[in-house]
Amino acid sequence: MRKNNLLVLVTLISGILAGCTDGSNQSEAPAPAGLNSVNSVDSVDSISSRDEGVESSAITDRSLENIRQITLTWSLNQDAVNPEAPLEYTDPETIDLFVRAVHSAVRIPGILNITAPDYDMVLASEQEQYALRLWINESSEQAMIMDKSDTHTGYALTQESTAELMMLMFAESSFEELAFSAKRNSAGDLVAVPKGLPENNYSLSGGPAAELQGVMYHTIHLFYGDHNAINALVAHDPTTDEVHVGWSDELHSSDNGWNNAFMSSYNLLIPWDEEHLLFLESELTEEAGQYHLSAYNVVTGAVERLREDFWPLTQEYDYIYMHQWNADKQQLFLQSYLGNVWIFDLKTGDDELHLLKYPVIPHSTTGAPSLFLSPTLERFVHDDESGQLTFFNNKGVQLRTIALPADQYVPSEKIKWNPAGTIAWMDQAPMDQNRILGIDIDYLKIAPQEIRFFDPDGLPIASVQAQDGTEGAAVEVAGWMDANIAVMKSYTLKPGSRSDAAPELKDASYFLYDVKNKKQGSRSKSMPPDAAVTADRQGHVAGNTENIIVSHSEITYKAIEATKR
Numbered sequence: 285m286r287k288n289n290l291l292v293l294v295t296l297i298s299g300i301l302a303g304c305t306d307g308s309n310q311s312e313a314p315a316p317a318g319l320n321s322v323n324s325v326d327s328v329d330s331i332s333s334r335d336e337g338v339e340s341s342a343i344t345d346r347s348l349e350n351i352r353q354i355t356l357t358w359s360l361n362q363d364a365v366n367p368e369a370p371l372e373y374t375d376p377e378t379i380d381l382f383v384r385a386v387h388s389a390v391r392i393p394g395i396l397n398i399t400a401p402d403y404d405m406v407l408a409s410e411q412e413q414y415a416l417r418l419w420i421n422e423s424s425e426q427a428m429i430m431d432k433s434d435t436h437t438g439y440a441l442t443q444e445s446t447a448e449l450m451m452l453m454f455a456e457s458s459f460e461e462l463a464f465s466a467k468r469n470s471a472g473d474l475v476a477v478p479k480g481l482p483e484n485n486y487s488l489s490g491g492p493a494a495e496l497q498g499v500m501y502h503t504i505h506l507f508y509g510d511h512n513a514i515n516a517l518v519a520h521d522p523t524t525d526e527v528h529v530g531w532s533d534e535l536h537s538s539d540n541g542w543n544n545a546f547m548s549s550y551n552l553l554i555p556w557d558e559e560h561l562l563f564l565e566s567e568l569t570e571e572a573g574q575y576h577l578s579a580y581n582v583v584t585g586a587v588e589r590l591r592e593d594f595w596p597l598t599q600e601y602d603y604i605y606m607h608q609w610n611a612d613k614q615q616l617f618l619q620s621y622l623g624n625v626w627i628f629d630l631k632t633g634d635d636e637l638h639l640l641k642y643p644v645i646p647h648s649t650t651g652a653p654s655l656f657l658s659p660t661l662e663r664f665v666h667d668d669e670s671g672q673l674t675f676f677n678n679k680g681v682q683l684r685t686i687a688l689p690a691d692q693y694v695p696s697e698k699i700k701w702n703p704a705g706t707i708a709w710m711d712q713a714p715m716d717q718n719r720i721l722g723i724d725i726d727y728l729k730i731a732p733q734e735i736r737f738f739d740p741d742g743l744p745i746a747s748v749q750a751q752d753g754t755e756g757a758a759v760e761v762a763g764w765m766d767a768n769i770a771v772m773k774s775y776t777l778k779p780g781s782r783s784d785a786a787p788e789l790k791d792a793s794y795f796l797y798d799v800k801n802k803k804q805g806s807r808s809k810s811m812p813p814d815a816a817v818t819a820d821r822q823g824h825v826a827g828n829t830e831n832i833i834v835s836h837s838e839i840t841y842k843a844i845e846a847t848k849r
Contacts, residue, residue, distance in 0.1 A: 316428035348386065352408060354379055355372050355406045357371075359402060371486075373484055381452065382405075382407070388444075389429055391437060398428075398438065403418040403420070404417060417429065422450065422454045424446055459478070462514050462532045463478070463480075463529060464518070464528075465479050466525055466526065469840075486509075490504055490505075490833075492552070499520065501517060501580075503551070503552075503563065505550045513534065514533070516533075517529070517532070527839070533568055540572065542573055542597065544602065544603040549564040554609045559581055559582055560579040561579065562616065564577065572597055574595075575595040576590075576591065576593060577594055602621050603620065610659065614630040617661050619642065623640045623641050625641065627661060642664075648726055653726070654666060656698060656708075658708070665742070673698060684742030686744075695730050702764045709736060718731075718787045732750070733750045733757070759775075760772070764818070769796055771794055772795050773793075774794070775793070776791050794807065794808050
């Protein structure tokens with residue numbers, strides 16, 4: 285990531301009273317990592333040299349004897365997405381190394397002009413934890429820390445401690461290209477780790493998985509060293525004890541224009557046919573590069589570029605926010621954070637491109653959803669934050685607009701579609717905390733009081749309200765019997781036992797609703813077993829599957845009957 289300079293004001297009364305000291309008898313020490321300059325410079329006093337009678341809450345003065353775990357997370361800027369899995373240290377020797385480094389740190393007096401930190405560091409015991417910022421990289425001569433609870437004060441680590449931490453975090457290895465060593469554990473599972481990378485010097489994240497011709501394929505993201513990352517397509521034949529890398533690409537700097545895209549592009553892997561997997565193939569240079577929509581041939585191992593260099597690189601960081609695949613039509617829909625929309629038709633070649641037209645809502649670091657796509661990929665609804673939702677066809681032609689209800693809750697998935705793509709609907713409810721069933725930064729799930737139905741062009745066709753006169757009554761679309769008959773779930777809400785607890789759902793019943801004819805059927809206590817269940821598309825994260833588990837340090841392929849020894 286590009287790092288912005290921050291100005292931290294450090295006011296030291298004793299330094300001001302003492303004035304400037306003569307540094308002519310002192311050898312010039314290297315500037316700590318992240319420190320651009322210091323104004324009103326005093327001599328650097330060791331924390332241990334303070335008056336013994338004065339109690340201090342500085343992190344360097346705390347005991348830290350009971351620390352049991354140290355966690356380092358790459359400190360990403362506000363434009364970041366998909367932060368890397370943390371590095372965790374639990375062995376006593378490594379913990380002691382960090383504790384000694386903190387205790388030997390010395391305060392840096394004056395007005396510090398610093399860069400954004402490299403890492404967020406947490407020192408945790410069973411009872412409490414301490415959150416610090418850490419400036420250190422592969423070329424540091426002297427690292428720097430700052431207590432997050434005291435952001436006016438920086439501390440320089442000794443050169444000895446800096447060297448020890450660098451040896452731990454950035455130790456040179458025999459790592460040249462991604463490969464895995466694998467062996468069976470006592471349960472018969474195959475456990476794979478990257479070759480040539482020191483333990484605790486890397487972290488793994490898992491992407492989607494698919495099985496073709498008896499072989500398991502999945503994507504992974506590996507982060508190591510200062511800011512090095514690898515995206516890879518990995519294969520494992522369950523009849524063997526081997527793990528192979530079919531394709532990989534590497535990023536070496538957060539200043540690369542594709543940094544954000546690279547951190548999440550491993551989350552797309554789609555079976556195209558019996559011999560091919562669709563994926564996003566990056567081809568990075570040191571500062572930029574290209575992205576291709578490509579197919580991996582599982583028989584030959586060859587990579588075929590289906591849409592070469594399809595993604596224009598911009599000055600702002602971009603990444604793929606949403607994708608959807610229609611297997612019957614052989615069409616792939618992609619939306620990027622900055623608003624690029626691609627609909628690739630791999631059957632006919634008639635693609636639809638809408639560049640920088642439908643941006644994601646910049647609500648947080650990842651953004652809130654702004655496009656609500658029909659399963660057929662023929663329609664989508666866009667939220668431009670105007671208070672109106674607009675229906676479009678896949679050629680980008682505007683159809684109708686509908687108003688978001690004022691002073692009402694609407695879930696983050698503002699428009700939902702039936703499986704046939706013939707009916708859309710919106711949930712809404714009064715702004716009552718008891719209506720919130722799930723909430724996160726960019727995610728809201730509610731217990732609706734009313735459902736409004738629309739045709740594919742945005743024309744209203746029906747509405748259903750919860751039972752009149754019943755406090756806390758709610759109704760939602762639980763599933764679909766066909767393109768017109770919805771399965772409705774009716775229930776009442778009981779406030780949670782605690783103020784922060786989700787409400788309880790009581791007295792649930794189901795009924796069929798003919799949307800186009802506005803007719804309601806009789807009620808039952810259970811949902812029809814042959815109904816297509818409505819999926820909650822928000823909050824889904826591709827990753828671990830039943831047979832593949834990716835932790836921060838290893839990949840575990842669960843033993844199946846064919847592989848158990």
